[in-house]
Amino acid sequence: MIKDQEYLKSKASYCLDLAKKLGATDASVTIGNSISETVNFRNKVLDESNRSDSLAMGIETYIGKKKSSISSSNLSNENLKILIEKCYETTKITPEDEFNSLPDKELLAKNIKDLNLYDQSHIENDKKIDYLKELEEAASIDKKIINTESSFTEDKSNFILANSDGFCNGYKSSSFTASCVAVAKHENNMERDYEFTSKCHLNDIFNPSELGKIAAEQTIKKLNPKKIGSDKLSIIFDKRISKGFLGSFAGAISASSIARGTSFLKDKLNQQIFSNSINIIDKPDLIRGMGSKCFDSEGVKTDTLQLVGNGILNNYLVDTYNGKKLNLKSNGRSGGSTNLYFENGNINYDDLLKSHSRILYVTETIGHGTNLVTGDYSVGATGFLIENGEFGTFDFINKKAIGLNQSHSNISIELPSDDRDADASYTTHNKVVCSIRTADCMPLLVTDEVGSFVAAIHAGWRGLAFGIIENTLKKINAKGKFIVWIGPHISHEFFEVGAEVRNIFLENNPASAEAFTNEANGKYLLSMLKAAQLKLLSLGVEKIYITKNFCTYKNVNNYYSYRRDASIERMTSLIWMEE
């Protein structure tokens, strides 16, 4: 059980009284207790369990402008007496510092709001284990995942901050954290990634299978990375890590760094330091906020601060000591920021991805290359290359894969071209790779017996009905007989459509009735394969190759299927001519 306020207050009083008796003119003390229970899993079995119960105290004693401090985990009155005496003796010989002082009395927090930071729920280790079992089951579904490690920690703590000016306050807080790291392997490449959830209240944490699923997906996405050449590029930082900038930013605007002159943002107050679409807020009173505080580490009250407004630096993070050096009042940020965030901007995610034709999308950084003195930034990065708003386009050496802005149209374009609005492309150039994306729709790759051209067609039902295939083949000057490969798509068995779809097909091509079978409920099952074959035969194409086991819906482990999973992932089909 966590020590209660009474116990902590009595220890605090003991320390302050002792310091005063010895002759300290001021003193400030923090007493805390925290209890933590962790269970770790690995490959779906228990790996480690850990329980900790720790007490801590820290006291600063002042003799006028002289100050020193001690801390300890041994809270027996006998030990406290020895340490505080030692602290006092040290203070006597520590030189004066004109800026040493307790905070201004008027700035001390008076009304302590209840921010609901403490959840008294206790989750037994057995239940933690159940959570982790479910989490790792979900994370291990895909066979590419070869290792999973997960952890569940329940933390409870209580503290008191008291000083010789009469401030004496503290409160309980709790946190429940679950995390999963997965390792995926493909051929000789192994990669790892993670997902986690951390909340003040047990009921707010993520559902374990959701957590496991995301950890696995993030990991698999990283497999078989490629190096890109040195380049100057626009960069998007994924929101999972973009908050890393806030940590560095908070360090650069701490009154300590500013006062010492060791921050690249020194002298930048009220100046434009970000673009004017950026607003950064530090909000201490979020209910159940993981960074919420009722007062800072000196007891000063905390109010919401707009650190950056329209790109302009409005505030530093100020404590008493460094504030005095800068002629600024403390704004309740001794100990750092609270809940620090970028406000939402105006651009939606998809538009952001399309904002430049080539963007480096960073999902992880590694290394400690942030220099707050110079503002230089150099880190290792992992991520994806986005081209024309699409992730993961291949970048072959000497060849350029060109993806299209697919919209289920019946438009085909000849490459190379700046135009991208089409659902099929064709080319006679051997440095161009025709590429299309599908996840149930039918991909067709086309060439001829002498390899005089290549074409790629994205055919959903709409494309098939409105003639994407003939609109492509009729524009091509093939030198030999056509050869067509039909790739994985949703099969007749699982592709239910309404009567209006059948009507559209029949309007454009009565013969396509063959591709539909009735169902009892008035709907139809459409065989896109049949529809495509009929169309190809009518165009004189005889050489048609079809992938075995082509159904994307049925083959859960091999193919993405929009109808099955509503997934945003796609498969790419590419065709190009070698030299």
Place this chain on the structure above:
Amino acid sequence: MSNFFNKTDLTRNDVEEIVSDTLKNCDDGELYFEDSKSESILLDDNKIKSSNYSSDLGFGFRAISDEVVAYSHSNEISKESLKNSSKNLKSTLKSSKGTYNHEIPKTNNKFYEDINPIEQKSLDSKLEVLNKVNDYLRKKDSTVKQVTASFAGEQKSIEIIRSGGEALTDVRPLIRFNVSVMLEKNGRKETGVYGVGGRQSYDEYLKDDNWKNVCEEALRIASVNLESKPAPAGEMKVVLGPGWPAILIHEAIGHGLEGDFNRKRTSAFHDLMGQKVASEGVTIIDDGTIDKRRGSLTIDDEGTPTERTVLIENGILKNFMQDRLNARLMKTRSTGSGRRENYKHIVLPRMRNTMMLSGKQTQDEMIKSVDKGIFAVSFGGGQVDITSGKFVFNCTEAYEINNGKIGSPIKGATLIGDGPSILKEVSMVGNDMMMDPGIGTCGKAGQGVPVGVAQPSILIDKMTVGGTKL
């Protein structure tokens, strides 16, 4: 030596009984007592900014059954507290059916003295040196705008009690002295940082000339950085200087060769034992037995005496670093590499002093052989992803090499490499092996432990440099 329970309601007999009873069906485990005292004194912005003393006392009780580790720790040393921990461990491992391994090697070696560096020298003498440092640097150069200097000292006493009553003890001193200087010239600011340390008394650094050397070095690095130009970007040859640049080894292969990652098969090295992982001529050891070094230990934190472990010999992977748990599961022996930050943490295989041994060539030869590349002398920190094998580290002092000659200094850039392949790119190994000055801390799983690194100058044929000059 501390007696951890003379002020409590516990007798040694009580303790031995509780330990043996708790661990009777386990494969391993121990009760770890720790009493540590530490001080830190900081001079900054022209004054003594802080002087802090702290003392921490507690125990960590560990029970291991097969692969599962149960752990309970507390500050409170009493019969009730110990019994609560025991109950907690027993309930976690309730179906355990192991056989405790009582064997543990012993040693008479000692790599440092039984001293308390904090009490040995008065606070006054330390304050005096810090003030001298401040005056010296600010008078030396008008571009000096900020000086920070600090002393940190610690004495840690441990006692490990195993089932059956076997007790192993150690008393460990540790000190550090750091100086950081910030210069400002023509609106441009740059820093230089240097520090020294080891398991010895402060005497080394309180003697007149020694602290001046540290100041000069910090100033020199900052001055070089004031002239630095944007670093080149891309793959190129890199010459690394001796000493601290060995964090390359620490990040590239050190973590990847820790026993737990290999037992769990998450390290990129797990299936490479016996294979060529480095150029011939590259030999790397992890040594805990060097006198007075920061990364040395007489016994590790589960009682095993440390040793000089050969990790890679002439390019061939020979050994992983093992603690007792991973050694047992991998059917090999502990290399005395089981460490923990303090009583609040479990033991994990960790590095000690990780060192590449000298070869035959000279730094001069290496520089002359490079047409276009960089020469990196000093580093900040690094980081590694042991699964993918990718690692990074940041230069804090580096130069261009053009046509075999050292050119202008370049801004700190991140160097990126791949662990299992980087050492195969080492084409020259120098004859000038140097240890780092004694300030390294390695982080893993939330635990920081003091470590050392060492290497001679080396030439790497291909490394990616994260500069800004394309």
